[in-house]
Amino acid sequence: MTELRSIEGDGENPSKLEDLRDTTGLRAVDAAEPISDAQTAESPQEVIRQQEVPLRDVERILKRAKRKKEVAIIAGRTIDDPAQALKNLQTAVRTTKRHLKQLDRGSIYFANFSGETSGESDKAGEYVDALQLMHPAKRIAHNLGHEVAHMKGKVDCEGLVEGYLRAIGLIEGEGDAIETTHKYDVMLEEFYEFVERARGKKDSKAFIIKIYNLYYKGRDNDIYKFYDKNYISTLDTEEEKEQAMVEFEQVFPDLDVTMDSGKYEVIRISDVVDEEEYRGDVVINAQERFSQRSQEFENGGQQFDRTG
Known part of the structure; x- marks a missing residue:
């Protein structure tokens, strides 16, 4: 699970990220507003994860929307620029796989989270909020890599996971990463x-x-x-x-x-x-x-x- 602060995109970001609600699995919001990855079990508010879409289906939906020049709807999230989102996603998956060989495409899902969560993982797989597709590729890779590095719950230490991503080179400089909330910085x-x-x-x-x-x-x-x-x-x-x-x-x-x-x-x-x-x-x-x-x-x- 990760707590992340969403940052407005550079040239890779396919949308203005306007009027987007915080979500716990992943969510894109204005740059100044912090978002959190998934809340822990001790959190007073239960995180609800809905509409899990496998990675292969996400790619298929984005390709079809790109071809028809339409917006894409993934897990109830509207993706305004599916062509850019597809490019960012494919780049992020390749980047993450290069550093984390254990990445299994078959266990990656994009979902719709309640609250302020941007992603979570469990024994069945890794889940990222579909709004993450509106972020630059390097930030998608950070979020995806964070969940993969939890090793389906076997590595449940957030500081260790974030430090590990930097040690293996998935994150090189804070500019490449999604800005984390104060709790994760600590x-x-x-x-x-x-x-x-x-x-x-x-x-x-x-x-x-x-x-x-x-x-x-x-x-x-x-x-x-x-x-x-x-x-x-x-x-x-x-x-x-x-x-x-x-x-x-x-x-x-x-x-x-x-x-x-x-x-x-x-x-x-x-x-x-x-x-x-x-x-x-x-x-x-x-x-x-x-x-x-x-x-x-x-x-x-x-x-x-x-x-x-």
Whole structure:
């Protein structure tokens, strides 16, 4: 899921983007108005996704409208310039596939989202609001790449996903990206701070790619090991170390660090919340902390005071 700010197009943008309502799956609006990708499950307002149209059908509809010199209707969205939209879409898919080999054309859908969501992903596929077709190709690639990089829910850390897209070169300079909302800016900033603390002497881009792969494989203890070795071990007081653990969990909201006799264990909360038993109160505490951190993100991305 991504929270994005839509920007009025340059020469690639087929429409003025006038009178377009914010949508959560994706939506195009005036440049000054922020939009959000998909709201999280903790959001007070349920996101409704309707009229899912497979990528192959989107291309067919745009080609037919281009040939007949008509507007195209996709998932209830009106695309004023189908020729430009088709060109942008095809360019975006090629660009995304070049950087993310796991992109599966058969699992990409364009839909109509309620609210302020621009895209979301689940085990069945990746979904982008059809209004995204009115954006430049590079911004379509950003939105599509973001959803693909979630790996159908296996990589659910927004800061990590955004950092990964930049590390692999899908996004080169902020001008190529859809401008994200403040909440996502905060998550990316905090992720980069984690990288600087944890990478040691490793190249930052290579380190981000390594962390992404570790997260995808569920090797959460290995992720924390870098952080513990290269940052936490350099801190002097227990208070500073505790704060550093909290900040780690802020970067990775689904990970909970527990300590027992000086040894740590990283728990992926989404893997245990439905378990009846899990070390007594650990699950309850983890759920409460996860809920609290998620709510902080929904309230604009609260940052903890930095001690290191």
